[in-house]
Amino acid sequence: MNVVIAASEAVPFSKTGGLADVAGALFKEYLKMGINAYLFVPLYRITKEQYKDEIKTTGMSFDVSLGNITKECRVFSMQHVFFIENDDFFNREDLYGTQYGDYHDNGIRFAFFCKSIIEICKRIDIHFDIIHCNDWQTGLIPLYLKILYRDNPIFKGTKSVFTIHNLGYQGLFPPETMDIIGLGWDLFNPEGIEFYGNISFLKAGIIGADLITTVSKTYSKEILTPEFGYGLDGLLRKRKDSIVGIPNGIDYSEWDPSRDKFLSDNYTRANLSGKEGCKKELINRCSLAGGIDKPLLCFIGRLSRQKGLDILIEAIPDLIKIGINFVIIGRGEDKYQGMLWSLRHSFPENLFFYQGFDEPFAHLCYAGSDMFLMPSLYEPGGLGQLIAMRYGSIPIARNTGGPSETIEDGVTGFLFEEYSADALMNSVKVAVLIYTKYKKLWISIVKKAMGMDFSWSKSAKAYIDAYKGLMTKR
Ligand code: ADP
Numbered sequence: 001m002n003v004v005i006a007a008s009e010a011v012p013f014s015k016t017g018g019l020a021d022v023a024g025a026l027f028k029e030y031l032k033m034g035i036n037a038y039l040f041v042p043l044y045r046i047t048k049e050q051y052k053d054e055i056k057t058t059g060m061s062f063d064v065s066l067g068n069i070t071k072e073c074r075v076f077s078m079q080h081v082f083f084i085e086n087d088d089f090f091n092r093e094d095l096y097g098t099q100y101g102d103y104h105d106n107g108i109r110f111a112f113f114c115k116s117i118i119e120i121c122k123r124i125d126i127h128f129d130i131i132h133c134n135d136w137q138t139g140l141i142p143l144y145l146k147i148l149y150r151d152n153p154i155f156k157g158t159k160s161v162f163t164i165h166n167l168g169y170q171g172l173f174p175p176e177t178m179d180i181i182g183l184g185w186d187l188f189n190p191e192g193i194e195f196y197g198n199i200s201f202l203k204a205g206i207i208g209a210d211l212i213t214t215v216s217k218t219y220s221k222e223i224l225t226p227e228f229g230y231g232l233d234g235l236l237r238k239r240k241d242s243i244v245g246i247p248n249g250i251d252y253s254e255w256d257p258s259r260d261k262f263l264s265d266n267y268t269r270a271n272l273s274g275k276e277g278c279k280k281e282l283i284n285r286c287s288l289a290g291g292i293d294k295p296l297l298c299f300i301g302r303l304s305r306q307k308g309l310d311i312l313i314e315a316i317p318d319l320i321k322i323g324i325n326f327v328i329i330g331r332g333e334d335k336y337q338g339m340l341w342s343l344r345h346s347f348p349e350n351l352f353f354y355q356g357f358d359e360p361f362a363h364l365c366y367a368g369s370d371m372f373l374m375p376s377l378y379e380p381g382g383l384g385q386l387i388a389m390r391y392g393s394i395p396i397a398r399n400t401g402g403p404s405e406t407i408e409d410g411v412t413g414f415l416f417e418e419y420s421a422d423a424l425m426n427s428v429k430v431a432v433l434i435y436t437k438y439k440k441l442w443i444s445i446v447k448k449a450m451g452m453d454f455s456w457s458k459s460a461k462a463y464i465d466a467y468k469g470l471m472t473k474r
Pocket of ligand 1: 018166302330331358359
């Protein structure tokens with residue numbers, strides 16, 4: 001089976017969140033399974049800097065037309081990974097924007113990315129059975145295949161799969177973008193890719209793909225409702241027979257406390273002493289007071305409303321008063337960054353805030369913390385809770401999306417229903433009570449969580465089964 005994975009970020013080359021973990025790990029798993037898979041990602045500045053010795057030019061280059069302008073695509077590769085280079089678009093400080101907002105030309109950047117991927121597939125002359133696209137950045141590909149490349153023999157029988165990692169990010173651009181993407185203005189209507197006066201790249205993926213997947217089973221149902229549907233629930237309901245939920249896994253060669261190179265001490269489920277060493281290291285690095293026995297809670301993630309920052313920030317002062325320490329790593333909306341800095345100043349000995357993205361530090365936080373907070377308003381799949389369980393940091397999460405089907409309440413973590421600071425606090429209080437007063441029970445929860453299997457093999461097999469189902473359809 002020949003498969004393309006198209007993603008705007010993928011571990012280890014680029015990462016801002018879970019999409020990168022999923023795309024990178026799925027690709028790796030496919031190669032392990034003997035699938036002829038190719039990964040397509042942009043050649044960002046960070047990728048160039050970190051892999052300059054390994055990434056080689058293929059010698060392939062061609063022009064991509066985007067309305068009345070033309071941009072050159074140069075193609076680089078490293079084994080089965082293709083990197084799409086155009087320095088105007090991708091040689092930038094960050095992937096999608098600066099702290100002041102998204103890059104103004106994201107529409108043209110990712111239209112270029114989508115067109116380039118299809119053109120490369122054409123030129124390398126491999127007949128791909130599946131082109132697996134991810135999120136709005138690759139949403140145009142399914143429609144391009146259906147409209148612009150419909151009669152090209154190389155794509156005869158090629159099916160497109162579109163995975164929604166987060167419906168909240170839709171890739172909305174002004175109407176003029178229609179000229180750039182070149183799909184014809186007849187699609188600029190509510191049945192097409194118009195979304196309340198703008199163009200939605202996500203909608204292009206939803207209407208164009210042969211199969212739509214979401215990163216948990218629960219989320220595949222949630223998005224059909226107005227509460228989670230972001231205005232697309234009607235369209236998604238129309239396509240509900242083509243939607244499947246396939247839960248995320250994590251890459252246990254990256255996330256393994258017994259050999260994690262970012263940890264001061266390694267540990268296993270059978271011997272947890274190294275976890276204490278990691279906690280000491282984390283407490284020292286963050287200059288937290290209270291010592292090793294004080295419960296240490298962490299949050300790692302994007303600082304956005306979706307991740308539950310409103311209720312987390314509201315709950316923190318009361319939780320610190322009952323004897324809890326916090327480490328928070330993240331970057332995102334200014335208002336949350338500001339509020340977290342002000343909490344840091346109010347409680348310098350009990351709350352450490354790192355504003356930024358730091359993979360090694362994140363590893364230490366998963367290992368050194370006792371509990372992991374995920375109070376998300378909604379959570380399509382969520383990797384944080386899976387990683388936390390692997391590291392014996394017990395997740396306390398809202399009962400939604402991925403967490404609701406990966407955490408067993410009271411057994412491998414704690415779930416709460418209502419989106420409120422009170423509900424979050426009550427759940428934390430139960431966990432902390434067990435942690436402080438019922439040590440044996442706590443250790444059994446830790447061991448149970450660490451023993452859960454969220455490896456990629458199961459998820460990758462589910463994707464392959466879904467591909468096979470598609471390939472038998474004409
Ligand atoms: P998202 O909705 O952002 O994709 P997930 O829970 O699915 O959330 O995945 C987030 C991934 O990004 C995890 O691997 C998490 O450890 C990582 N991550 C998020 N924020 C940071 C950060 N500030 N520094 C380091 N890693 C981070």
